[in-house]
Amino acid sequence: MAQIVLGMWTTHGPTLSTTPEEWLLRLPADHANKAHWYQTGRYDFDTLVEMRRDEGLAEKSSLAERTKRNAACRAAIDRMADAYAAAKPDVAVIFGNDQQELFNDALMPAFTVFNGDAIWNEPSSPEQAAKHPPGIHAAEWGHKPPAYTEYPGHPELANYLIGDLVANGFDITRASQLPRLDNHWHSGIGHAFGFVYRQIMRDQVVPHVPFITNTFFPPNQPTARRCFEMGRAVGRAIKAWKPDARVAIFGSGGMSHFVIDETFDHQIFAALAARDAEGLCAIGEDWLQSGSSELKNWIAAAGALFETELSGDIVDYQPCYRSEAGTGTANGFVYWN
């Protein structure tokens, strides 16, 4: 029978793959955004500065702090990658989101399972790169290969999981080929998956099943509870899967961004440590918008992992602020083995 031997929760954003100086390339966009999600409301930059004036965020976003936090993140990624290599899984399931990389307004499925043989990715063309917002293209090496690459899917496991999920009331979209959108800024699998391939798996990608969730884009994002329950169904199905495979589960995304909320992130860590399913399921939609929505990938992975014997600790947590408004990305890393 299959056995889940490793669980990993990781952030994956551009702060992990750019220099502390490059982080500031996002500042003009931070100022221009009049409706940053923060906790359960939406605020402009100046309002956030005023709301958070007692948090010492100017100091926390200084170059010295950014440099320290960036280095700590890189060390944490190394520890995650070492743990992945040591676990030697045969197969993986990766819960990630699509940030309009594969799907756009023509079609935006809530849950998609990829059941094809090969998952491809490729570097951006010059035309695509010219469409990237400032501070994003510099991070591309962190989630895209230097040349067109195909990574192994796992159609047998994917079809088994799809069948099981449908039987259990989850209507799953399936894709056997990745769509290639005309004149789009991106081609290939999204950064949530590419980061895991490049930086956690160090390009040693085992046959795997991508679970691609629309966490970001209203109005059809699955709720936290739905993500947890879907992940739990996946975990139960894997444990009943006949092949003698060692399986790794990944949740890729989060933590709070693009406005950082350390208290909220620590509530997520506490819920993981306590295997507090209801604590995760009860998180309201207002808390899980914009980049923070990607924590739904963590919640799906938690659903798969809470019913295993695995355990572990936080590898690191680094709130990577870039401004006194608290903009940036909070980076977190956890593994259970």
Ligand SMILES: [Fe+2]
């Ligand atoms: Fe992301």
